[in-house]
Amino acid sequence: MKKGRISAARKALAIAVAIGSALLCAWPMNSAASASSSQDQRLGGRARPVITLQWPQFFGAGNEKSRDSAPRVLIPGGQAIGVAIRTQGVLVVGAGDNGRDSLREGDMILSVNGVPLLESAMLTEAVNAAQGQPLSLRISRGGQENDLLLTPRYDESSRAWRLGVWVRDSTAGVGTLTYYDPAMGTYGALGHAITDSDTGSLLPVREGALMQAEIVDVRRGQRGAPGELRGSFLREQVTLGTVQVNTALGIYGQLEAPAASALYPEGLPTASRGQVHTGAATILSTIAGQEACEYAIEITQVSRQSAAAPKSMVLRVTDERLLSSTGGIVQGMSGSPILQDGRIVGAVTHVFVSDPTQGYGVFIDWMLQQSDALSAQQSEAA
Numbered sequence: 177m178k179k180g181r182i183s184a185a186r187k188a189l190a191i192a193v194a195i196g197s198a199l200l201c202a203w204p205m206n207s208a209a210s211a212s213s214s215q216d217q218r219l220g221g222r223a224r225p226v227i228t229l230q231w232p233q234f235f236g237a238g239n240e241k242s243r244d245s246a247p248r249v250l251i252p253g254g255q256a257i258g259v260a261i262r263t264q265g266v267l268v269v270g271a272g273d274n275g276r277d278s279l280r281e282g283d284m285i286l287s288v289n290g291v292p293l294l295e296s297a298m299l300t301e302a303v304n305a306a307q308g309q310p311l312s313l314r315i316s317r318g319g320q321e322n323d324l325l326l327t328p329r330y331d332e333s334s335r336a337w338r339l340g341v342w343v344r345d346s347t348a349g350v351g352t353l354t355y356y357d358p359a360m361g362t363y364g365a366l367g368h369a370i371t372d373s374d375t376g377s378l379l380p381v382r383e384g385a386l387m388q389a390e391i392v393d394v395r396r397g398q399r400g401a402p403g404e405l406r407g408s409f410l411r412e413q414v415t416l417g418t419v420q421v422n423t424a425l426g427i428y429g430q431l432e433a434p435a436a437s438a439l440y441p442e443g444l445p446t447a448s449r450g451q452v453h454t455g456a457a458t459i460l461s462t463i464a465g466q467e468a469c470e471y472a473i474e475i476t477q478v479s480r481q482s483a484a485a486p487k488s489m490v491l492r493v494t495d496e497r498l499l500s501s502t503g504g505i506v507q508g509m510s511g512s513p514i515l516q517d518g519r520i521v522g523a524v525t526h527v528f529v530s531d532p533t534q535g536y537g538v539f540i541d542w543m544l545q546q547s548d549a550l551s552a553q554q555s556e557a558a
Contacts, residue, residue: 247445247446247447247448247519248357248359248445248446248544249358249359249443249444249445249446250355250356250357250358250443250444250445250446250520250540251355251356251357251358251434251435251436251437251440251443252354252355252437252439252440252443252444252460252513252515252520253352253353253354253355253356253363253365253435253437253460253468253511253512253513254352254353254437254439254459254460254461254462254468254469254470254512254513255352255353255388255389255435255462255466255468256350256351256352256353256389256390256391256405256407256462256466256508257350257351257352257353257365257386257387257388257389257409257416257511258348258349258350258386258387258388258389258407258409259348259349259350259351259365259370259384259385259386259387259419259427260346260347260348260384260385260387260419261346261347261348261370261379261381261382261383261384261385261419261422262294262295262345262346262381262382262383262384263284263344263345263346263347263379263380263381263382264284264286264380264381264382265284265285265286265287265292265293265316265345265380265382266284266285266293266295266296266299266343266344266345267282267283267284267285267343267344267345267372267375267377267379268280268281268282268283268284268285268341268342268343268375269281269342269343269344269372269374269375270341270342270374271283271340271341271342272340272341278324278326279313279315279324279326279339279341280317281374281375282317282372282375282376282377283315283316283317284315284316284317284377284380285299285313285314285315285343286314286315286316286321287313287314288302288311288312288313288314289302289311289312290312290314293345294345294382295345295346296343296344296345299339299343303328303337303338303339304336304337306328306337307337308327308328308329308330308337309327309328310325310326310327311325311326311327311328311339312324312325313325313326326339344372344374347370347372347379349370350389350391350405350406350407350409350508351365351366351427351508351510351511352365352366352461352462352508352509352510352511352512352523352524353365353386353435353511354366354367354426354511354512354513354523354540354543355513355520355540355543356431356434356435357544357547358434358443360547360548360551361430361431361551362428362429362430362547362550362551363386363417363428363429363430363431363435363547364426364427364428364511364523364543364544364546364547365386365426365427365428365511366426366427366510366511366523366525367425367426367486367510367511367522367523367524367525367537367538367543368424368425368426368486368510368525368526368538369422369423369424369425369426370422370427378422378423378424379422380422381419381420381421381422381427383418383419384418384419384420384422384427384429385415385417385418385419386415386416386417386418386419386427386429386431387409387412387413387414387415387416388409388412388414388415388416388466389407389408389409389466390407390408390409390465390466391405391406391407391462391463391464391465391466391508392406392407392408393405393406394406394463394464394501394502394506395506396501396502396503396506397502397503397504397505397506397527397532398503398532399529399530399531399532400529400530401529402506402507402527402529402532403502403503403504403506403507403532404506404507404508405462405463405502405506405507405508405509406508407508415432416431416432416433416435417429417430417431417432418430420550421546421550423546424484424485424486425484425486425538425542425543425545425546426511426523426538426543426546428546428547428550429550437468438467438468439460439468439470444515444518444519444520445518445519445520446519446520446521446540446541446544447516447517447519447520447521447540448541449481449488449539449541451517451519451521452475452478452488452489452516452521452522452539453475453478453516454474454475454476454477454478455474455475455516456472456473456474456475456516457472457473457474457475457491457514457515457516457521458470458471458472458473458514458515458516459471459473459491459509459512459513459514459515459524460512460513460515461498461509461512461524463498463501463502463509464501469497470515471493471495471497471498472493472494472495473491473492473493473494473495473514474491474492474494475489475490475491475514475516475521475537476490476491476492476534477489477490481539481542484542484545484546485538485542486525486526486536486538486542487525487526487536487537487538488522488536488537488538488539488542489514489522489536489537489538489539490534490535490536490537491505491514491524491534491535491536491537492533492534493505493533493534499533502532503532503533504527504531504532504533504534504535505524505526505527505528505532505533505534505535506527506532507527509524509527510523510524510525510526511523511524511525512524513540514537514540520540521537521539521540522537522538522539522540522543523537523538523540523543524536524537525537525538
């Protein structure tokens with residue numbers, strides 16, 4: 177992306193985007209395979225925003241052969257990052273009774289009377305300007321776009337026209353950088369989607385910024401209560417790059433300058449899915465300040481995945497330093513790169529609610545598919 181566009185994104189996102197909650201990582205789930213996203217922290221209107229995520233899944237035994245190709249060399253991450261995004265349209269996070277053809281929680285309002293919505297204030301202005309006349313709304317629901325015709329109602333208590341919905345147009349939080357690809361100029365982070373905390377909806381990105389973050393506090397994880405990393409980034413606003421897409425397997429974009437790794441300055445090759453196996457491994461993560469450290473883990477199970485999904489392997493933390501500081505995997509560690517046999521094999525995505533020493537990881541293969549698709553789209557556009 178051109179520097180001019182990155183600068184524009186920085187300016188647009190310099191405002192306090194952390195209004196309302198969303199999830200950059202995972203949250204607790206009560207099931208046999210209960211898991212909470214490790215690298216998330218709750219977002220929303222705080223000086224130190226945090227984000228969270230989760231998915232349940234069943235694993236098959238053994239590894240599956242994947243494509244044979246020369247290994248990619250990536251710069252491993254592990255650094256804490258701040259993420260701020262504005263959505264495409266405005267998300268409905270609460271809805272009253274507007275009749276049969278009403279808005280629902282999770283709907284994305286894309287336009288009003290043919291005018292694209294860039295922020296929630298535009299919807300308020302359109303409702304006020306209509307003075308009780310019907311409004312034509314273009315919405316996205318369940319992946320399909322539809323048109324609704326809704327009539328605002330006058331609220332006597334506030335003396336204003338209302339549609340009877342609560343909406344959100346932005347979110348912010350803290351996560352972990354997984355890798356930087358020097359050949360493509362792209363990065364990958366989180367390993368799972370940023371979702372809205374109220375509706376669970378994946379948030380489509382209109383514009384976003386990746387920022388330098390600092391971990392300022394840790395809440396240790398316990399059985400039944402996942403811990404979390406608390407980070408600060410909005411105050412300093414040191415922009416690292418852009419957030420261009422938010423997918424089920426993480427966020428992707430470009431950096432203003434190449435990322436560096438103090439532990440592996442020359443980078444590391446990647447492993448194919450078939451090369452990932454049970455046994456000793458490590459993760460790179462930041463649990464204090466801005467310095468990423470390497471911690472010992474064990475990969476206890478690898479899944480048979482024929483399609484991309486955020487839970488590719490089961491992990492167990494064995495490093496006493498990490499166990500002492502965090503209790504294991506905590507929200508905010510999602511995206512931490514997983515290394516095995518001198519290769520990058522994946523990223524941490526979730527923590528087990530019932531046992532914070534265990535969690536899930538996603539194959540690096542799946543994440544690279546996402547960033548490669550982004551690069552291909554940009555090449556076509558150019």
